[in-house]
Amino acid sequence: MSKKQSPxxxxxxxxxxxxxxxxxxxxxxxxxxxEEIKExxxxxxxxxxxxxxxxxxxxxxxxxxxxxxxxxxVNMDDxxxxxxxxxxxxxxxxxxxxxxxxxxxxxFAMLLxxxxxxxxxxxxxGRPPVPAHIDAESLKNAPxxxxxxxxxxxxxxxxxQENTAHIEDWLFNSDTHKAMERGPWIYSxxxxxxxxxxxxxxxxxxxxxLNSSALINNPRSGNTNDKVWFVRKEAVAQxxxxxxxxxxxxxxxx
Numbered sequence: 736m737s738k739k740q741s742p743x744x745x746x747x748x749x750x751x752x753x754x755x756x757x758x759x760x761x762x763x764x765x766x767x768x769x770e771e772i773k774e775x776x777x778x779x780x781x782x783x784x785x786x787x788x789x790x791x792x793x794x795x796x797x798x799x800x801x802x803x804x805x806x807x808x809v810n811m812d813d814x815x816x817x818x819x820x821x822x823x824x825x826x827x828x829x830x831x832x833x834x835x836x837x838x839x840x841x842x843f844a845m846l847l848x849x850x851x852x853x854x855x856x857x858x859x860x861g862r863p864p865v866p867a868h869i870d871a872e873s874l875k876n877a878p879x880x881x882x883x884x885x886x887x888x889x890x891x892x893x894x895x896q897e898n899t900a901h902i903e904d905w906l907f908n909s910d911t912h913k914a915m916e917r918g919p920w921i922y923s924x925x926x927x928x929x930x931x932x933x934x935x936x937x938x939x940x941x942x943x944x945l946n947s948s949a950l951i952n953n954p955r956s957g958n959t960n961d962k963v964w965f966v967r968k969e970a971v972a973q974x975x976x977x978x979x980x981x982x983x984x985x986x987x988x989x
Contacts, residue, residue, distance in 0.1 A: 779840065793836050796844050802983040803844050807834040807889075811966050812974040817944040819887070819902065819951070820980070825938025831905060831966060832941075832980065838934035838950055841982075842924065845950075848984055850883050850922055880945060880952035884919040884985035887941075887951075891978040900970070902980075906943065907967040908957055914967055919985050921952045951982075 779792030787798040794805040807820060810833040818830035827833055887902040903915040920941070925934035925948055933948035934940055941951035944961045957963050972978060 791844055792840065794840065794844055796847060798848065800983065801848050802981050803841065803848060804979050804981040805834060805836045805841070807832040807836075807978055807980045809972050809974050809976045809978060812971050813966055813968045815962070816906070816964050816966060817942065817961050818939055818946075818949075819906075819941035819943050819953075821940055822938035825940070830939075831902075831943075831971070832978070834940070834980070838925065838938070838940055839932055841940065842932075842934070842950060845922060845924075845982070845984075850924070850984065880921040880923045880947075880954060882921045882923040882952075885922045885951065886983045886985055887920055888981045888983070889972075889978045890981070891972045891976050893972060893976070898972070905967050905971040907965045909963045909965060910957060910960070914970070915964075916955055919954070921954050922950065922982070922984070923947070923952045925950050 779794070781796075782790045784790050784795075789796045789798070794803055796803055810821075810827055810830050816829055816831050818826055820832045820834060821827055821830040822838065823833060823835060825833075888899060889902055889905070890897065890899045892898070901917050903917045906915040907913070908915060925932060927933070934950045937948050939946055939949050942949040943953050943958070943964045945952055945958050952958070
């Protein structure tokens with residue numbers, strides 16, 4: 736694929752002007768340094784599959800729709816949750832979904848789509864205000880998440896029928912006795928500690944209860960209460976089901 740064929744592979748001057756691809760690459764290099772990721776686990780090659788649509792490993796990036804899709808597994812179909820999505824080494828015992836797509840790859844792709852911010856950075860020896868254990872006291876002082884507005888949907892097959900849902904439909908608030916309110920999530924971009932990309936290191940990708948290490952956070956009322964969020968078992972796909980999770984940027988490019 737030539738540079739002329741792909742709007743994502745442009746001249747050095749154009750890359751400098753947007754800064755997005757360069758920033759994504761820099762962040763991934765930092766994650767490689769911290770996590771000692773093997774050569775085979777570095778960013779997947781980008782392959783154009785149709786105008787404006789690219790395959791990156793297991794991810795599909797749609798530049799026109801400003802969306803990123805990748806597979807995940809329904810990890811829980813009942814019980815209390817604190818996370819929407821984790822990696823296998825993350826907090827899988829309290830997460831609705833699980834994926835083996837790397838946090839660093841997701842972040843790289845989101846930057847290519849136009850997500851604005853890089854993760855917040857601390858000094859190489861410092862540590863950001865992310866507690867080792869999330870409890871009522873730490874949540875009370877949790878910072879308000881900031882970042883791009885995104886929508887999250889899932890698609891799956893059941894009994895030879897294709898189904899789609901807003902991810903909020905799969906979650907339940909025990910205080911309101913209702914499904915989670917539909918609406919945007921916050922792509923907050925996680926954090927860097929020195930050269931460690933925390934979402935990659937900790938494996939917690941999308942948080943229902945605020946977590947500054949996660950790529951994605953929940954902006955709704957109740958996001959500092961780790962006791963009220965449950966899987967909505969009458970709506971969720973069966974445990975073990977493979978779904979296609981799609982993240983769509985809601986806000987316009989700057």
